[in-house]
Amino acid sequence: MERLPILKIGQMLLVSIQVDLRDDMVVALQEDLADRIVETGARGVVIDITALDIVDSFTGRMLATMAALSRVLDADTVVVGMRPAVAITLVELGLSLDGIKTALDVERGMRLLSLAGGSAR
Amino acid sequence: MTVQELPIAGDADVVRVRQAVRAAAVDAKLSLVDQTKLVTAASELARNTLTYGGGGGAVVEQVQNGLRKGVRAVFRDKGPGIADVAQALTDGFTSGSGMGLGLGGARRLVDEFAIETAPGDGTTVTVVKWAR
Amino acid sequence: MTSEPFGDLIDRCRAAEEDLVRRWRADVAASLRGRISEIELDKELREILDAVLSSMSAADGADTRSSAYGEVRALLVDLSRGRALQGFSPRETAISVFALKKAVRESVGVGPEFTAFSDVIDELGLFTFETYTKAREEVISNQAEQLLELATPVVKLWQGVVALPLVGTLDSARAQVVMEKLLQTLVDTGSEYAIIDITGVPAVDTQVAQHLLKTIVAARLMGAECIISGIRPQIAQTIVALGIEFGDIATKATLADALLLALGRIGVDVTAEMSKRGL
Structure with a gap:
C-alpha cells in the first residue's frame, strides 16, 4: 500500500494529500503522523487538502483525530486549502470540525502555527 | 446513456465508485457543489456497503426527467440488513467507525433517497441528484 | 413510386408544388406579420415540404418517430428553436406546420389518403410544439442564471x-x-x-x-x-x-x-x- 509522505520543514510537519484517499491510507497516515511527531519533536502540523475533491465523514473524522492526537503530543494542527464545494458539503453533512484550525493555503497555515508559537492557543 | 455496474469489495472499490459517480455527475452537468455533494454521499454509502454489508455492488447511471438531467446511484449488499431504519438515519448513530453521519448525512446531500432493508435480507439504498 | 398509405398524394403534391408552397407561405406569412422575410420563409418551407414528401414516400407508414422522418424532425427542430429564440408565440410557430394541411387541401384536393397525410402533419405539429417548449424553457433558465450572476457582485x-x-x-x-x-x-x-x-x-x-x-x-x-x-x-x-x-x-x-x-x-x-x- 502506498503511504502518504510526511515532510519536515523546520519545526513543522507537512502532509500534502495529492491522491484519491483510500480508507486504509488514512488509517496508516494517522499512525505515521503520531510516530513522526514524537520522532522529530515537531511543534506543528500542516495538512494540505487542496487537491482533495471530497472529504466524507470518514476523512473528516481522521482530520479531527489527527488534530486531537497531535494536541496530546504538544503539536498544533492546521488544515489548509479546503475547496469551497468541499466545505459546503461538509457543513451539509453535519461536520463542522470544531476545534480544528484552518487556513486558506500552506503559507498562511505555517504563519498561523508560528504565531501560535507551536502550542495550542 | 451508460449504466455502470461496479463491485464493492475493498477500499480501492470505494474510490472507483466515487470516480464513476463523479464522471456521471459531470456528464449530467451538475454544478460543482452538487457533484461534490453526490460524490460524498456515494462515498458514505459505498463504505456502508463494504463495512456493514460485507461488500456488494453499485449501479451508477444518468437519468432524465423532462429537461432535467440527474444521476442515480444504487448501492446493494446481501449483509445482515438494518433492523431499525429510523435509528440508522439519526445523526450520531453508528455501529462501527465513522462519525455516525453516514446514512443521515448522505440523505441530506441528495435530492431523492430510498432505503430497502430487512434483517437478514441485505440493504439497498438508492439516491438521485438532479441538476439545478 | 408511391407507398401504400398515401396513395398518389405525394406525386400530386410534387406536381402542384409551386401552387402548394405559394398558398402555404401566404398563410404562414399572414400569421407572422412580416417578422420573417418572404424569401427566408420560402426557403424554409420548401425545404420542409421536400423533406416531408421524401420521408412519406420512403416510410412504410405514418410513424413520424421512425428514422425515415429523421430529416423532417431535424428541420422542425431548427424551425421551432429559431421561432422560440426570436420570441414567436406557440401558435405562430405551430401554424408553420399545420397550415400545410390547408394548402394541400386547397391545392391538391381531398382524397381518401388525406387522413393518413393529416395524421402525419398532426404528429409533426405536436413535435414542433414540444421542441418549441423545450427551447423556451432553456431560454428562461439561462436568463434566470444570468440574473443571479448579475445580482451577486463580490x-x-x-x-x-x-x-x-x-x-x-x-x-x-x-x-x-x-x-x-x-x-x-x-x-x-x-x-x-x-x-x-x-x-x-x-x-x-x-x-x-x-x-x-x-x-x-x-x-x-x-x-x-x-x-x-x-x-x-x-x-x-x-x-x-x-x-x-x-x-x-x-x-x-x-x-x-x-x-x-x-x-x-x-x-x-x-x-x-x-x-x-x-x-
Whole structure:
C-alpha cells in the first residue's frame, strides 16, 4: 500500500494529500503522523487538502483525530486549502470540525502555527 | 446513456465508485457543489456497503426527467440488513467507525433517497441528484 | 413510386408544388406579420415540404418517430428553436406546420389518403410544439442564471478583505448561488475576511438565515472569517424569534464598522495607510 509522505520543514510537519484517499491510507497516515511527531519533536502540523475533491465523514473524522492526537503530543494542527464545494458539503453533512484550525493555503497555515508559537492557543 | 455496474469489495472499490459517480455527475452537468455533494454521499454509502454489508455492488447511471438531467446511484449488499431504519438515519448513530453521519448525512446531500432493508435480507439504498 | 398509405398524394403534391408552397407561405406569412422575410420563409418551407414528401414516400407508414422522418424532425427542430429564440408565440410557430394541411387541401384536393397525410402533419405539429417548449424553457433558465450572476457582485475592499453587498429579497436558490460565489472569491483572491452586508435585504426567513450560517461555517472550514453588517431591526427580531444561534459570529451595524474590524484583525494601520497614499 502506498503511504502518504510526511515532510519536515523546520519545526513543522507537512502532509500534502495529492491522491484519491483510500480508507486504509488514512488509517496508516494517522499512525505515521503520531510516530513522526514524537520522532522529530515537531511543534506543528500542516495538512494540505487542496487537491482533495471530497472529504466524507470518514476523512473528516481522521482530520479531527489527527488534530486531537497531535494536541496530546504538544503539536498544533492546521488544515489548509479546503475547496469551497468541499466545505459546503461538509457543513451539509453535519461536520463542522470544531476545534480544528484552518487556513486558506500552506503559507498562511505555517504563519498561523508560528504565531501560535507551536502550542495550542 | 451508460449504466455502470461496479463491485464493492475493498477500499480501492470505494474510490472507483466515487470516480464513476463523479464522471456521471459531470456528464449530467451538475454544478460543482452538487457533484461534490453526490460524490460524498456515494462515498458514505459505498463504505456502508463494504463495512456493514460485507461488500456488494453499485449501479451508477444518468437519468432524465423532462429537461432535467440527474444521476442515480444504487448501492446493494446481501449483509445482515438494518433492523431499525429510523435509528440508522439519526445523526450520531453508528455501529462501527465513522462519525455516525453516514446514512443521515448522505440523505441530506441528495435530492431523492430510498432505503430497502430487512434483517437478514441485505440493504439497498438508492439516491438521485438532479441538476439545478 | 408511391407507398401504400398515401396513395398518389405525394406525386400530386410534387406536381402542384409551386401552387402548394405559394398558398402555404401566404398563410404562414399572414400569421407572422412580416417578422420573417418572404424569401427566408420560402426557403424554409420548401425545404420542409421536400423533406416531408421524401420521408412519406420512403416510410412504410405514418410513424413520424421512425428514422425515415429523421430529416423532417431535424428541420422542425431548427424551425421551432429559431421561432422560440426570436420570441414567436406557440401558435405562430405551430401554424408553420399545420397550415400545410390547408394548402394541400386547397391545392391538391381531398382524397381518401388525406387522413393518413393529416395524421402525419398532426404528429409533426405536436413535435414542433414540444421542441418549441423545450427551447423556451432553456431560454428562461439561462436568463434566470444570468440574473443571479448579475445580482451577486463580490467586491474586493482591501488586500485580504472582500465584501458581498446583498440587495433585494433573498430566496433560497439565490442565497445558495451568492454564498458559493463568495466562498470561491475567498480562494481566488486569497482573502481571509468576508463582509456580508445585508442592509439592502428587507427580510430573511429561516432557510435564508440557515444558508447564511452554513456559509459562515463553510468559510471557517476554509480558513476565512465572515462578518455580517447591516442587520435591520426586523431581521434581528426574526433571527431571535426563529431561535437561530449566531453564536460567536461577528456582527457590525454598518459596512464601515465591519471593514474597520477586518482591517484591525489583519493589522492594517489606517492612519499610516492614508499618509502613505497621500490622503
